[in-house]
C-alpha cells in the first residue's frame with residue numbers, strides 16, 4: 001500500500017429522503033445527540049490530508065446554518081440540484097473555483113452514511129493512491145440473488161460471486177470526474193454514482209472492499225439499528 005494522498009471532499013446533502021417519512025431530510029435527523037450530517041463530516045474533518053470540503057445543500061435548507069460546523073472555514077456550501085449527480089457536479093464546480101487541480105483526488109461521500117470509519121477511509125486512499133482511474137468502497141453481496149418477473153415470481157437465481165454493492169466514498173481525479181459527470185448529464189445518461197459516470201466515459205473503476213456497516217440510512221429501521229449499535233459503543 002502507498003502513503004495516503006491529499007484529497008478534496010464533496011458531500012451531496014440536498015436530498016429529501018422521503019423513505020424516512022420524517023419531518024426533515026434524513027441528514028438532519030438525530031443520532032447519538034447530533035445530526036447524521038455532522039457525524040458524516042467528522043470522519044473527513046479529522047483527517048490530516050483534507051484539502052477542503054464542499055457540502056451541496058438545497059437552496060432553501062433552513063437546518064444547515066444552525067450546525068456548529070457551518071462556520072468551519074474548511075467547509076464550503078454549493079447549491080444542490082434536482083438529482084444526486086447534479087448536486088455532485090455543482091460541488092465539483094465549486095471545488096474548481098477553490099483551486100482544485102485536474103489531477104487532485106476528490107472523494108464523494110453520501111451525507112446519509114455516518115458510519116464510515118477512519119480505517120476504511122485510509123484503506124481506500126492508500127489502495128488507490130497510484131491508480132490511474134480511482135475507485136470506490138464496495139461490499140460483496142451476501143444473500144442469494146433472484147431475478148423477479150412482473151408477477152412477483154422468481155425467474156432465476158443470479159450468480160452472486162460477481163456482484164458487489166457500490167458504497168461511498170468514491171475516489172476519482174477531479175478533472176476526469178468533472179468531465180465524465182458533465183458529459184453524462186448533458187446526454188441525459190442515468191447516473192446514480194460517480195463510478196457510473198467514469199464507466200460511461202470508458203473507464204473501469206477499482207473496487208476496494210469496505211465494511212458493510214457503512215450503510216446509507218434509507219429507512220427508519222436503518223437509523224434505529226445504528227442508534228442501537230452506537231449506544232452500545234464503549235465511548236458512547
Ligand code: C5P
Pocket residue numbers: 011012013014015016017027056080081082083084085087088109110111112216217218
Ligand atoms: O436519496 P439517496 O439516499 O439515494 O441520496 C444519496 C445522497 O445524495 C444523500 O446524501 C442525499 O442528500 C444526496 N442527494 C443530493 N441531491 C439530490 C438527491 C440526493 O445531494 N437531488
